Amino acid sequence: MDNLNEILLVEDDPRDVRLTVHVIQTAYPKKKISVVRDGQEALDFIFCREAYSSRSLAQPPKIVLLDLKLPKVDGIQVLREMKARSETRAIPVVVLTSSREEKDMVESYRLGVNSYIQKPVDFESFQETIKTLGLYWLSVNQPPPEKAFVED
Amino acid sequence: MRPDISNKLLDDNPDAILATAPDGKIIYWNPGAQSVFGYSSEEAAGRTLEDLIIPAELVEEERKNLKEALNTDFVLYESVRRRKDGALIYVISSTKIVRNSKSDVDYILFNKKDVTHLKALRDAKLIEAKFRDLLESTPDAIIIANLTGRIVLSNNQTHRVFGYERRELLGKPVEMLLPERFRKSHVGHRAHFFSQPRARSMGAGLELYGLRKDGKEFPVEISLSPLETDEGALVMSAIRDITERKKAESKFKSLLESAPDAIVIINKEGHIVLVNSQVERIFGYTRDELLGHDVEILVPGQYRGKHPQHRSGFFAEPRTRSMGAGLQLKGLRKDGTEFPVEISLSPLETEEGTLAMAAIRDISERKNVEKEIENLNLGLESRNAELAAANKELESFTYSVAHDLRAPLRHIQAFSNMLKQELGDGLAPSAQENLQEITDSAHEMGVMIDDLLNLAGIGRRELNLEVTNLSTLVHEVLKDFQPAPAGRNIEWKIGDLPHIECDAGLMKHVLSNLFSNAVKYTRPRNPAIIEVDQLTEHGHPVIYVRDNGVGFSMKHADKLFGAFQRLHRREDFEGTGVGLATVQRIIQKHGGRVWVNAELDRGATFFFRLAIPELTENK
Numbered sequence: 001m002d003n004l005n006e007i008l009l010v011e012d013d014p015r016d017v018r019l020t021v022h023v024i025q026t027a028y029p030k031k032k033i034s035v036v037r038d039g040q041e042a043l044d045f046i047f048c049r050e051a052y053s054s055r056s057l058a059q060p061p062k063i064v065l066l067d068l069k070l071p072k073v074d075g076i077q078v079l080r081e082m083k084a085r086s087e088t089r090a091i092p093v094v095v096l097t098s099s100r101e102e103k104d105m106v107e108s109y110r111l112g113v114n115s116y117i118q119k120p121v122d123f124e125s126f127q128e129t130i131k132t133l134g135l136y137w138l139s140v141n142q143p144p145p146e147k148a149f150v151e152d
Numbered sequence: 153m154r155p156d157i158s159n160k161l162l163d164d165n166p167d168a169i170l171a172t173a174p175d176g177k178i179i180y181w182n183p184g185a186q187s188v189f190g191y192s193s194e195e196a197a198g199r200t201l202e203d204l205i206i207p208a209e210l211v212e213e214e215r216k217n218l219k220e221a222l223n224t225d226f227v228l229y230e231s232v233r234r235r236k237d238g239a240l241i242y243v244i245s246s247t248k249i250v251r252n253s254k255s256d257v258d259y260i261l262f263n264k265k266d267v268t269h270l271k272a273l274r275d276a277k278l279i280e281a282k283f284r285d286l287l288e289s290t291p292d293a294i295i296i297a298n299l300t301g302r303i304v305l306s307n308n309q310t311h312r313v314f315g316y317e318r319r320e321l322l323g324k325p326v327e328m329l330l331p332e333r334f335r336k337s338h339v340g341h342r343a344h345f346f347s348q349p350r351a352r353s354m355g356a357g358l359e360l361y362g363l364r365k366d367g368k369e370f371p372v373e374i375s376l377s378p379l380e381t382d383e384g385a386l387v388m389s390a391i392r393d394i395t396e397r398k399k400a401e402s403k404f405k406s407l408l409e410s411a412p413d414a415i416v417i418i419n420k421e422g423h424i425v426l427v428n429s430q431v432e433r434i435f436g437y438t439r440d441e442l443l444g445h446d447v448e449i450l451v452p453g454q455y456r457g458k459h460p461q462h463r464s465g466f467f468a469e470p471r472t473r474s475m476g477a478g479l480q481l482k483g484l485r486k487d488g489t490e491f492p493v494e495i496s497l498s499p500l501e502t503e504e505g506t507l508a509m510a511a512i513r514d515i516s517e518r519k520n521v522e523k524e525i526e527n528l529n530l531g532l533e534s535r536n537a538e539l540a541a542a543n544k545e546l547e548s549f550t551y552s553v554a555h556d557l558r559a560p561l562r563h564i565q566a567f568s569n570m571l572k573q574e575l576g577d578g579l580a581p582s583a584q585e586n587l588q589e590i591t592d593s594a595h596e597m598g599v600m601i602d603d604l605l606n607l608a609g610i611g612r613r614e615l616n617l618e619v620t621n622l623s624t625l626v627h628e629v630l631k632d633f634q635p636a637p638a639g640r641n642i643e644w645k646i647g648d649l650p651h652i653e654c655d656a657g658l659m660k661h662v663l664s665n666l667f668s669n670a671v672k673y674t675r676p677r678n679p680a681i682i683e684v685d686q687l688t689e690h691g692h693p694v695i696y697v698r699d700n701g702v703g704f705s706m707k708h709a710d711k712l713f714g715a716f717q718r719l720h721r722r723e724d725f726e727g728t729g730v731g732l733a734t735v736q737r738i739i740q741k742h743g744g745r746v747w748v749n750a751e752l753d754r755g756a757t758f759f760f761r762l763a764i765p766e767l768t769e770n771k
Contacts, residue, residue, distance in 0.1 A: 015563045022570065069555070098558060101551070121562055121598055123569035 006138070007033045008061040010042045010078065011096075012070050019123075020065070020096075023130045028138065034061065039073025042066070043081060046088055060091045060149055063137045068097040068104055076107055083112045090148035092137060168243075168264040174257040176200040188243070188266045190236030201262075205233045207240065209347075221247045221260070230271075232299060233264065239339055240300045240346075242271040272302035272323040275383045279305045282381075293391040297326045299384060301342050313393050315365035326389075331363045346385055349378030354389070362391060371398045414512040418447045420505060422463050434514045436486035447510075452484045463508070470499030470506055483512065491516050554605045561601075564594040606661075607734050615655045615741060622649035622695065625656060626684055629663045633671060641678050642671065647685030650693045654762055658738045665731045666697040666758050673701035673756070689761065698757040703750045712748060735760075 007024065011017050017035055024033055036042045041051075046064075048055040064082075068075035075095065082088045094115040095108050108116055117133065120126045162169060168185035172178050177200060181193040189196075189205050196204060206214050210232060221227040228246045235241060243264040252258040275298055287294045287307040293314070296305035306321045314321075314329055321328075326342075327335040354360065354374040362372045373394050379386040408415050408428040414435070417426035424442050432438055435450055442449075447463075448456050462475075475481065475495040483493040492515050500507040568591045572584070579587070626646055636642045667682065674680030683698040713736040735758075739746040743763030750756035 013559060015567075016559070019563070019566050019570075098555060098562070119562070121558065121565070122595075123562075123566035126566065 006031045006062040008042070008045060008064045009033055009035045010039070010064065010070065010075065011035065011067045012037050013067075016067070016119075019126070020130070023127050024134065027127075027131045028134050031134075031138065037071075039070040039075065039078045041072075042070070042078045043073060046078075046082055046091070047085075057087050058146065058149060060088065062092070062143055064091055064093045065096045065133075066093055068095060068099055068108075076104070076111070079108060079111045079113055086152040087149055090144040092141070092143070094133065094137065096133075168262070168266075170196070170262050170264070171259045172201065172262070173259055176202070178204075179259060185264075188235075188241070188264060189233070195236075205235070207232060207234050217245075217247065218260075221249055222257070225249045225251075230267070237339070238343060240343065241266050241268045242300055243267060268300045268302060269323045272298060272300070272304050275386075276304040276322050278383055279381065279386070290390070293393070294388060295321075295326060295329070295391065296379065296386050296388050297342075298386050299346055301325050301327065301339065304386065310391070313364075313391065314362065320365075329362055329391075331361050331369050334361070342387075345376060345378075345387060349385065349387070351375070351377040362393070370395050411511070414514075416442075416447060416450070416510045416512065417500065418463075418508050418510070420467050420507075422447050422460060425507065431512070434485075434491075434512070435483065441486075450484055452482045452490050455482070466497060466499075466508055467506060470508070472496070472498040475510070483514070492519050550605065554601055557601050558598060561594050561598045565591050565598075568594070603731065603734065607737060616657070617653050617655055619651050619653050620656045620659065621651050622659075622686075625659060626663060629660055629667060632664065633667055637671075640671075640675070640680065642674070642680045642682060645681065645683040645685070647683070649684070649686055649695065652693065652762060654742060655738075658741070662735050662738050662760070663697075665735045669731065669758075670697055670699035670701065673703075674699050675701070677701060692761055694759050694761040696757050696759045698755065700755040703752050703755045705752045706750060709748055709750065713746070 009017065009020060009024075011020060017037075021033055021035065024031065034045065036045050042064075044050040045052045045055065046060070048057055066075050066078060070078070075097070079093055079095070082091060082093060089112075092114045094117060095104075095113050096117050096119060097104065098119045100118060105116055115133075115137075117129060120129055162182050165182060165184045166187070168188040169180075169182040170178060170185045171180040177198050178196045181191070181196040183193075185196065186192050191204060202211055202214070213231065217227050217229055217231075226246070226248050228244070230242065230244050232240050233243050244267050245265075246263045248261045248263075250258045250261055279296055283296065283305060284307075287296075287305065290307070291309065293310040293312075294305075294307045295303055295310055297303050302323050303321045303326055304323075306316075306318060310321070311317060327338055330338055352375070354376050360372050360374060361369045363369055371394050373392045375390045377388045377390075379388050405426075408426070411428060411430065414430040414433070415426075415428045416424055416431055419425050424445055424447050427439055427442050429439075431442065435442075448459050451459050473496070475497050481493050481495055482490045484490055494513045494515050496511050498509045498511075500509050568587055572579070572587055572591075575583075623646070626649060630644065630646075633642075633644075663684075667684075670682045671680070674682065677700055681700045684695070685698075686693045686695050688694070713732050736746050739760050739762070744761050746758065746760040748756055748758050
């Protein structure tokens with residue numbers, strides 16, 4: 001069954017939201033993109049709480065594009081909580097950040113992030129990167145089956 | 153025979169001729185008696201011999217002699233008599249009882265001959281035989297004198313020390329060896345010795361002096377021992393010339409005085425035997441107030457109790473050491489105030505036994521200085537902590553600023569691009585150009601931020617030094633410049649480069665920057681020739697990067713390494729002008745120097761050397 005909530009974009013900067021969404025939709029017009037604007041909202045979305053209680057844990061997003069510098073709860077914490085729970089561990093998370101700090105990369109990988117991308121400064125390169133990302137995660141990569149999201 | 157000669161004979165007789173009445177009172181006393189005994193006939197008349205000339209201890213003996221004389225009418229004997237001045241003399245006495253017609257005693261006639269000198273000589277011969285060998289073997293000057301104070305024996309040391317020959321001393325009064333001023337009292341002392349003869353040192357506590365033949369005086373130490381012989385009571389004196397010792401003592405004393413520390417010398421009983429003037433100064437007592445007192449008066453009350461124990465401990469195992477290691481010692485002044493001290497102890501061996509010498513240093517000043525240093529250090533530490541905190545803040549601030557600045561830049565660029573894509577060919581050329589300027593400006597700003605961040609980052613970084621093969625590093629950096637940009641023909645001439653101790657990462661940055669510039673400014677050249685090599689200056693290697701590019705006039709060279717300084721027009725050659733500032737920063741961090749030599753239109757050579765000496769050349 002084709003997942004409605006295919007891409008979750010976690011990004012606080014409105015312009016970056018606009019850019020990223022535009023690029024993704026240009027490259028993959030059929031895919032649905034959900035956007036959350038801070039870490040708390042991201043966790044609510046993933047764990048189907050609060051405003052997102054109508055969502056189901058059995059239907060996770062196909063991929064989460066996660067910015068690290070977020071208000072309320074930061075990206076690393078979101079990653080940590082996602083990878084800590086058996087119901088959500090299998091969700092592929094791609095960190096998409098402008099941060100070049102080594103410690104962010106180290107911490108992310110230690111927490112089990114699936115991929116780490118530094119946002120290219122150059123717009124055209126950014127477009128290329130998103131296209132490549134999409135191609136890989138949405139087509140090439142085999143998504144985790146339903147059973148991967150079962151609670152321990 | 154001449155009839156008038158009999159009186160004259162009596163008057164001229166050198167011996168003492170005297171007569172007493174049966175009750176013992178003197179009725180005749182000739183001039184000879186006066187010269188032998190010192191009393192005039194007026195002084196003698198009516199007195200008894202016991203009063204006048206018989207030493208107390210010999211009174212018994214004399215009475216015995218008289219008794220015998222009364223029996224036999226005549227006795228002849230040798231004895232000791234006392235002169236008016238107290239001196240003892242040997243006399244040979246003949247006593248005759250003169251009776252009247254009725255056989256009662258009329259008067260008693262005495263004839264006394266002063267044989268002191270004779271006896272001395274005679275005794276000398278006898279003594280000599282007994283004691284000579286013994287006395288020659290001792291290192292001290294030995295004089296043996298008899299009851300009357302005449303020298304009966306002297307050893308060779310005496311002759312050497314006093315400068316006399318034996319015959320000059322024999323039989324002479326021992327006082328000849330004393331300076332004039334001591335002679336009179338010495339006679340009395342002699343007599344006193346014989347009344348209580350025991351071995352002892354002479355003149356304890358006094359400064360004694362001997363008199364040489366040449367008239368020079370010298371300090372002496374004398375010990376006396378009584379000798380009982382057949383020839384009578386004698387006294388043996390051992391005389392030690394203590395000139396050297398006195399010199400050493402006074403040297404020692406002056407050494408003590410000149411010592412910068414206070415010196416206190418105490419004996420086993422804990423009494424102060426010597427102090428120098430420094431002690432007076434720092435403790436506030438005068439010398440006299442300290443000598444002979446317990447050393448504990450200088451110790452503050454709370455430590456006083458234990459101190460005698462420590463003293464005994466020191467004397468039990470005397471060795472040079474500092475006192476109370478690790479403890480805070482205090483001294484007590486006369487006015488009751490205490491002050492911090494440092495004390496070192498040494499044992500002193502003297503003839504009187506082991507003494508303890510304490511060198512005391514008042515360390516109040518030093519303690520104050522230490523306290524100040526401590527405070528300064530604490531101040532420094534807190535300053536350091538403040539600075540470190542400030543640096544950390546700056547670091548995170550810088551990074552977040554850079555991060556925050558990049559976002560809008562990215563957006564400007566991104567939306568400009570999107571605009572370009574949306575409008576596509578419908579845009580007039582000038583509109584396209586304008587749009588491009590927006591994008592390029594944003595791009596330039598991004599590069600500037602990065603460069604600035606780098607520059608700042610380098611300032612803060614710690615150097616990670618290791619011995620680096622420069623050749624290898626150069627070839628690594630060169631990879632980024634291969635292949636050459638389109639249309640460019642670049643010849644790289646890399647020479648033999650040394651191993652140097654540097655931070656490899658930063659050095660890459662330096663090379664990258666210099667190569668980048670060389671490539672940039674040789675753009676008009678075909679081929680562009682870029683040399684990387686070394687030369688030696690004052691024994692140290694200097695690395696250089698030389699290009700055949702457009703160069704510049706040395707007139708403006710001093711500005712070259714300033715941040716944002718450019719010597720070329722922006723449209724001719726891109727660049728923010730931060731690169732060389734970064735290069736200089738890095739080289740300076742290594743303690744080195746970077747400089748340039750250029751000529752307009754001929755090219756430029758950038759030189760740099762590091763302060764840290766290289767470990768190996770080339771291979």
